[in-house]
């Protein structure tokens with residue numbers, strides 16, 4: 001009798017029966033307010049009726065129409081819908097299945113497009129678990145340790161996480177840009193550097209918005225040296241930050257962008273987008289895959305983008321997310337063990353520390369468990385596992401935000417009072 005790999009543990013004990021909107025129902029009929037959204041995936045809520053209808057309709061027409069063998073309508077539709085939200089310069093799209101695969105494709109494209117070998121990634125960044133994606137990940141050693149050697153040509157630069165350094169934001173940005181210049185002089189010359197790879201809002205690394213001045217600094221350096229600026233929008237994209245793409249918060253446009261998770265409300269599909277001129281520099285045959293751009297996932301993706309527009313969900317994510325942030329903020333005044341509450345849009349986080357201000361992962365785990373007892377599902381993140389993240393769907397209601405905040409406060413109180 002086979003069992004699920006014992007290494008794949010779950011953060012809650014919930015056995016899901018079905019789910020709808022912001023709610024998960026278990027096999028015993030209990031309901032849970034889902035502020036985990038499957039790690040930021042169910043953007044339009046669970047089983048949005050329009051997404052369900054689009055997928056059902058497509059299943060009866062064709063499920064698998066392999067993208068390097070034939071063309072199919074849902075993929076063309078999805079590209080049309082993405083065109084309404086992508087920066088106009090990123091007019092070429094290649095589909096794959098997971099965020100990691102999109103990151104792999106972006107790395108391959110950046111190297112082929114520049115003819116340069118090296119990638120500069122940023123400390124605390126998370127880009128996935130496949131070999132190249134793990135090689136550029138530094139959000140946690142458990143993602144990259146034990147199966148090396150990893151891919152070469154990867155250099156990590158300090159990331160402007162002001163809470164980690166304990167400095168004001170401006171000073172942290174200045175330090176990080178200086179260290180990047182130092183990296184150019186000590187480890188990888190600009191002319192051998194293919195790409196900067198960065199999350200405009202760090203996800204698994206702790207829900208930290210990259211300061212706009214840092215992204216603007218990277219954009220300027222990329223332009224100066226012919227380096228590709230790759231923004232990983234897998235977690236923060238598709239409306240979560242109150243902008244469709246999180247790089248918009250800094251007013252910059254990347255050369256290559258990855259996307260996945262929220263773009264199809266739960267169907268496994270990912271993509272990279274780039275200017276056609278850059279995408280065309282990929283070597284023939286270097287892009288492909290059996291399942292990439294699956295017809296059912298693409299139909300769900302196209303409908304997801306339409307639902308986000310029709311129901312004004314980017315705006316809703318901004319409004320409701322700010323309200324959640326406002327409701328969580330007093331926790332930092334009330335408890336010494338809350339080092340910071342932060343976030344943007346519906347990406348919200350609470351960082352727990354001990355009496356000396358050091359990371360307190362046990363507190364975060366205890367709060368996660370207490371939240372489950374309050375019937376609220378949240379997740380931990382951060383290199384030390386001491387951050388609790390709350391990620392409601394884009395269409396969360398004001399009542400659900402208020403209820404989620406009340407349940408979370410109760411969970412924190414159960415652990416810390």
Ligand SMILES: Cc1ncc(COP(=O)(O)O)c(C=O)c1O
Pocket residue numbers: 039098099100101103126127128129199203204232233234235236260
């Ligand atoms: C920013 C970012 N990039 C890439 C990935 C990898 O995506 P996947 O787990 O679909 O491979 C993730 C997953 O959490 C992510 O948050």
